[in-house]
Amino acid sequence: MLFGSERKSRRLLANGMAVSAAFLAAACVSANEDRALAQDHDMTVLAHASSGPLRCEIRESKTEGTVQLTGVVSSSVALSGRFRFSIIKSGVSGSSNVNQANPFAVEAGKEIYVGHVTINLANDDRATIELSVSSDDGVDCRANASIGR
Numbered sequence: 001m002l003f004g005s006e007r008k009s010r011r012l013l014a015n016g017m018a019v020s021a022a023f024l025a026a027a028c029v030s031a032n033e034d035r036a037l038a039q040d041h042d043m044t045v046l047a048h049a050s051s052g053p054l055r056c057e058i059r060e061s062k063t064e065g066t067v068q069l070t071g072v073v074s075s076s077v078a079l080s081g082r083f084r085f086s087i088i089k090s091g092v093s094g095s096s097n098v099n100q101a102n103p104f105a106v107e108a109g110k111e112i113y114v115g116h117v118t119i120n121l122a123n124d125d126r127a128t129i130e131l132s133v134s135s136d137d138g139v140d141c142r143a144n145a146s147i148g149r
Contacts (some may be wrong), residue, residue, distance in 0.1 A: 043070065046129065046145035053077045056133045056141040068118045069148065071131040073104055074111035081135035085115025088112065089124030089139050091148075104133070 008009040043059040046069075047121040050056070053076040071085040084101040100115040119127060133141040 046147065047143040049141050049143045051141045052139045054079060054135055054141045056131050058129050058131050058143050058145045060101045060147065066118050067121045068116065069129055070113055071115035072111050073106050073114050073133055075106050076108060078108045079106055079135045079139070082132065084115040084132045085117070086130045087117050087127055088120065089117055089119050089125060089127040091122060093120060093122040093125055097122045109126060121147070121149050125149055
């Protein structure tokens with residue numbers, strides 16, 4: 001009788017530890033998602049365009065000395081296609097040319113990040129950003145922006 005009671009206690013302890021570990025893991029994932037959302041709220045829309053159900057945006061987030069640039073695609077209907085995210089930077093700190101291009105697929109009512117670049121932006125530096133999006137069924141969207149210090 002003593003052994004059965006001891007096994008039951010160990011089983012309850014093990015189950016309790018498993019539930020606690022699952023809760024802790026879920027809390028960590030939720031905290032990471034909350035941090036990502038908080039970062040999204042610090043973004044400023046530099047440029048946006050739309051064509052039919054397709055919308056494209058260029059967003060920026062500034063930190064000390066750097067600028068994060070992000071291309072965002074959303075749609076009121078499910079779409080797939082290709083995007084090109086380009087940044088041309090020039091100034092006293094030098095010049096750079098970044099091009100990102102890939103296929104994309106966005107669900108109806110959702111938005112996705114299709115490009116992301118972090119650049120240094122010193123005094124007298126300028127950058128030109130372009131997001132060009134084309135869906136497989138011929139809908140095109142193009143957003144352009146310029147930034148500088």
